[in-house]
Structures are given as C-alpha cells and as structure tokens.
C-alpha cells in the first residue's frame with residue numbers, strides 16, 4: 264500500500280517537474296523523505312536486470328571518461344558499474360537523501376574506494392563547476408536538463424536509463440528526452456533496450 268503510494272508520488276513528481284521545473288521546490292522535501300525511508304531496503308526492491316539498460320548504453324561509449332557523475336545514485340550501484348567499466352575514471356555519485364549516500368558509502372567495494380566517492384547534493388543545483396564531467400548518468404532519476412548540460416564537458420556523454428522502461432515510476436519517454444536535449448544542442452542520440460528497461464545516450468556539442 265505504502266509502496267504503491269510511493270510509486271504514484273514518484274510518477275506525479277516526475278511529470279510535474281518535467282512540465283514546470285520550478286515545482287521541484289515544493290516537492291523536494293517529500294521526495295527526500297520518501298527516499299530516506301527507502302534507503303535501508305532499496306537494494307531489496309531491485310531486480311537482477313535493473314541495470315541492464317545502463318550497461319547496454321555504457322557499452323556503446325568508446326572513449327573512457329576522466330570523470331563521471333551518477334546523479335540520483337541511491338545506494339551507488341550505477342556508480343560502481345561506471346567505475347568497473349571505466350577503470351581509469353574517477354566517479355562521483357550524488358543523491359538528495361543522506362541515507363542513500365550512507366548506504367552507498369558502506370557498500371563501496373574496497374578496490375573502488377580510491378576512485379569512487381559519494382556526496383549529498385540536489386540535481387537541480389549541483390555543487391560542481393561547469394564542464395566537470397565527461398560522462399553523466401541518471402538511472403531512474405528525474406533529469407534537470409540545464410544543470411546536467413552545465414556540468415557536462417563539451418563533447419561529453421549523457422546516459423538516461425529506466426529499469427522497467429515506461430513502467431518505471433520515474434520515467435521520461437525518449438521523445439521527451441530528445442526534445443529537451445536537442446534544445447540544448449545535444450546530438451548523436453542512441454536508444455537501447457535491455458532486460459525490462461530502456462536507455463538513451465546523447466552527446467553534448469564540442470563547441471557551444
């Protein structure tokens with residue numbers, strides 16, 4: 264019952280924020296509360312194929328990023344996938360919920376500890392300078408397109424993945440992603456389907 268309500272709230276918030284990003288200021292508190300509550304059990308709620316679409320999208324990236332950011336990292340699973348796929352990369356995972364960040368830190372494998380770090384931050388206002396990352400990933404997370412484009416380096420890659428495709432509570436259809444990203448100059452779109460989910464890759468232009 265509570266889980267159903269939570270899924271509905273996540274879907275509602277996603278749609279509101281996509282329509283009017285300013286709505287986030289009213290919804291942020293409840294969203295954080297929801298994920299603080301879920302942090303200790305989050306990993307038990309995922310399926311084994313939850314990150315198949317992300318992995319399929321990452322396999323298409325030929326150049327290893329120097330720095331990669333995972334936004335809405337939750338317990339850090341996608342950040343660990345990034346670090347394993349790109350052994351040269353430094354990886355940062357950010358999340359709104361401190362409980363998620365604590366879980367992610369506790370789950371960091373010792374062999375990744377010198378390259379992966381986690382910090383509490385809001386995707387709407389990221390604490391990084393312009394162009395800080397060559398790769399930014401979002402798995403099952405609401406995108407704030409302007410902020411994402413700001414922290415991505417020219418020529419950098421953005422990856423959006425949704426574990427259960429349109430059934431994912433936080434879901435943005437590929438047409439919407441393409442439209443928002445095209446408006447900001449992104450190109451080279453590619454779509455992927457794997458497991459039960461979907462992903463989209465896009466590239467930020469080299470020069471503005």
Ligand SMILES: C[S@@+](CC[C@H](N)C(=O)[O-])C[C@H]1O[C@@H](n2cnc3c(N)ncnc32)[C@H](O)[C@@H]1O
Nearest residue numbers: 298335336337358359360384385386387402403
């Ligand atoms: C559906 S969970 C996905 C977690 C993880 N990416 C995964 O796929 O398992 C969404 C996560 O995004 C975080 N989140 C929601 N809004 C955010 C925001 N504006 N900035 C940063 N994190 C946010 C939540 O706290 C939660 O951990």
